[in-house]
Amino acid sequence: MIAQVSELLSLQGQMFLLILVGIILKKKNILQNTGKTVLTDLLLYFILPCNIINSFRMKFTLDMLGTFGLVLICAIIIQIIAYILSKILYNREPDNMKKVLRYVTIVSNSGFLGLPIIQEIYGAEGLMYASIFIVPMRVMMWTAGIACFTGSSEKKSSLKKVIIHPCIIAVYIGLFFLVSQFELPQFLDKTITSAATGTTTLSMIIIGLILAEVDIKKLLSRQIYLTIAVRLVILPIFALIIARLLGLSELLTGVAVILTAMPAGSTSAMLAAKYNCDYKFASKCIVCTTVISLLTIPIWSMII
DSSP states (O other): OHHHHHHHHHHHHHHHHHHHHHHHHHHTTSSOHHHHHHHHHHIIIIIHHHHHHHHTOSOOOTHHHHHHHHHHHHHHHHHHHHHHHHHHSOTTSOHHHHHHHHHHHHOBSIIIIIHHHHHHHHHHHHHHHHHHHTHHHHHHHHTHHHHHHHSSOOHHHHHHHHHTOHHHHHHHHHHHHHHHOOOOOHHHHHHHHHHHTTHHHHHHHHHHHHHTTSOGGGOOOHHHHHHHHIIIIIHHHHHHHHHHHTTOOHHHHHHHHHHHTOOBOTHHHHHHHHTTSOHHHHHHHHHHHHHHHHHHHHHHHHHO
């Protein structure tokens, strides 16, 4: 237990330092918004997919198929609960805020922030199952998530976005390598592995760039407290209960709970701005839940 706590504190310290690097780079005008956009695209379209593909490259057993099924069932149930909560918790809030609150309840930062953290805690095997776990959330992100702002799910375009999302394509490729046990040429193998190692560093620096843009003095409000409670406490409790009921292993339970305990999705501010909602409030949701999650994620890890 002492060794696990030490590792978690070490990971937390690493995350804080890398985020601090991002904040400094932004405050010193070394990286502006264009730089943040480029780094985000690099992470989402190349480094993170390489990381996902790399996680599937291990010995395949038939038991894994059953485990994949349990992981998907757990993720789907959690997304259903998140969707129900998004419909009943915020009806008294102003319309512009209500749309944002519904979205951040449904969509977390489990892909952008969660996958690197899972890899640091549980290694390649944990990352492989985490890549499966986030698939239902990706589906909800481009269907019910978009509907929070538009009032309709735009099914055809939403389905296309899910299918061709870089991280989902990486899951397809990873599953192929896992099942076929196909060996890549050494130069390609080393390229993917080398790219994958930059995931944590780049993702934390980008989060630092985001945090640097918000005025800390004007962050907190009743709605922010509610967002923190739902995103970082209530939903992970449901995830823990569901994982126990499904009889998931300690590793799978950890993956389910920690990914569910991720902060608000970083796309919430972008979509809020696009659909004329309160994008400043969305940015506050991202910042506050991200900062608090750096404290709650180690706590959830120790509880598991």
